[in-house]
Amino acid sequence: MARRNSNVLSSDFEEARGQILEAAQSTFLHFGVAKTTMDDIAKAAGVSRPTIYRYFRDRDTLVAELIRLRSRKLFVRGTKYVLERETFRDQLIDGLIFMVDRGRKDPLIRLIVSPEHMDLAAAVVGSSQLAADLTLEMWGPILDRARENGELRSGIDNEKACEWLGLVQLILVGRFDFDDPADPAHRQMLESFVLPAFLA
Template structure:
């Protein structure tokens, strides 16, 4: 499998955001290396445990039992519960990014990719065993993680989304004048708000409605399609 490189950094990316985005890819590379199968087993067990009982009520002992190892073995790889939780979340970030790419790949225009990305993101995040579990079992913790981390969670997803938009710009499919960072910020915050605050108007289970919403309100953020340059006849 081809190793995915981190997306290019914009000039104004903050150190905190850069660190988190790089750690998302770094953690993925570490797990993909297959150098420590036991570490992956512990992360799988932690993911199942957190999804079943929630992060707050789960302990290292719970994770160790589910993984079939001793608590000392867990601590040798993850110094604290917070460290374990962070590594689980970083891995889920990477899985979400990979799923996003898979969702938008079949689309043949920037607008269609925005629609596919928006609908796919809501589906993937709500179905994620960790994030989806927090949404249903510990909604206050989910909202707190978004609102209480100085915007780092939103920032890392925005950075990933902006990188996709800049790739479209380099290909000449989105006008260079479009502010990729601001468009990504608005798209990610809209998605996060639907996840965090139940809507009485938008049914998140109705993907046809979600696609229509994205087509009407998100795609116009891309601006008019750049005019194709006419090639001179040789």
């Protein structure tokens, strides 16, 4: 009986948390992250401000969780897109272009991938290294698969490689904001300077 009650409480907790995240997402998308307050989110969720703090330590924690959720939805599409490519070479190049182009267009994911939001990103990401963790979540399994297939250079550490890929993605966001993502120059740059770091 106690276990059943625990499951009910857990279910209620997750449901309430989900409702707050949904309200926060619509509020952020409507007003913009910088202008949205916890009072705005509480009003949209139909709860008090202290209630939100029961589920999220602060506003930055809430934003980080939304970024994580939206990123994971993008990862589903991104992984499908990447695995449609036969070679790791194409998976890495096409995947980076695809993920950065989609991510930079998402108003919440953009917070951790664009230069103009660096101050806010530093506050949101803080010591949790959200951007690096998410990059590892997306690319770690791809690197593992390439390693198994003998396509990945030996001695590559997934965590360090993904930390570096995160920096490459920042560069691409800046380029894509000013140039067409379909411009072959982007691919040439990645083939010349990124691929050699990974290929066996």
